[in-house]
Amino acid sequence: MRNRLKVLRAExxxxxxxxxxxxxxxxxxxxxxxxxxxxxxxxxxxxxxRLFGQPVERIFFDGEDEPAEAERSHLPxxxx
Amino acid sequence: MSTETxxxxxxxxxxxxxxxxxxxxxxxxxxxxxxLNDPGPSTAVRxxxxxxxxxxxxxxxxxxxxxxxxxxxxxxxxxLEALAVAFPLTMLLLMILALLQRxxxxxxxxxxxxxxxxYLPIFYLGGLALARRRYQ
Numbered sequence: 001m002r003n004r005l006k007v008l009r010a011e012x013x014x015x016x017x018x019x020x021x022x023x024x025x026x027x028x029x030x031x032x033x034x035x036x037x038x039x040x041x042x043x044x045x046x047x048x049x050r051l052f053g054q055p056v057e058r059i060f061f062d063g064e065d066e067p068a069e070a071e072r073s074h075l076p077x078x079x080x
Numbered sequence: 081m082s083t084e085t086x087x088x089x090x091x092x093x094x095x096x097x098x099x100x101x102x103x104x105x106x107x108x109x110x111x112x113x114x115x116l117n118d119p120g121p122s123t124a125v126r127x128x129x130x131x132x133x134x135x136x137x138x139x140x141x142x143x144x145x146x147x148x149x150x151x152x153x154x155x156x157x158x159x160l161e162a163l164a165v166a167f168p169l170t171m172l173l174l175m176i177l178a179l180l181q182r183x184x185x186x187x188x189x190x191x192x193x194x195x196x197x198x199y200l201p202i203f204y205l206g207g208l209a210l211a212r213r214r215y216q
Contacts, residue, residue: 024152025152025153025154026152026154026155028154028155028215029152029153029154029155031216032154032215032216033154037214037215037216038154038157038215040153041153044153
């Protein structure tokens with residue numbers, strides 16, 4: 001699974017350690033999530049979504065679903 | 081003066097306690113091994129010495145479980161994967177030794193369970209290294 005975690009973190013000028021502290025995991029966990037090697041549990045993904053003020057599906061997406069598509073996916077079908 | 085401690089301080093103390101208990105366990109194990117080479121003492125004393133490492137091992141295990149409970153989901157996943165490597169390897173080792181014992185006479189000094197248990201933590205540490213490498 002891919003994600004926009006690194007971009008969102010960079011936008012806020014947070015280090016991996018900063019983000020790790022905010023979501024209550026280790027820095028290694030953040031590294032593994034950012035590189036797509038580890039998929040977070042649903043509670044952790046929801047915590048990340050809440051922290052960035054975005055729905056989970058706008059942060060995490062599978063290989064076929066590009067970020068732009070993920071961005072649009074929360075809109076009503078008629079507006080896409 | 082406040083006696084409250086931060087989670088990081090508690091984690092550090094727990095880590096020290098785990099290290100101390102593990103060292104005491106290893107020291108008492110080797111002391112017991114050395115002591116039991118001498119057939120002189122009475123059976124009661126020998127049994128008492130043979131059981132000496134148990135409280136330290138139990139303490140270390142209690143701290144290790146505490147560490148795992150406090151760990152985040154990623155760390156737990158790594159330990160689960162380490163166990164998934166160590167457990168089948170242990171089964172394989174014991175199965176092969178059991179079959180070899182039927183085929184040939186294995187030397188007690190090298191292959192009794194008094195020695196084979198060393199392999200279990202080695203398998204676990206190997207599993208930990210593999211799991212950590214996978215997520216790096």
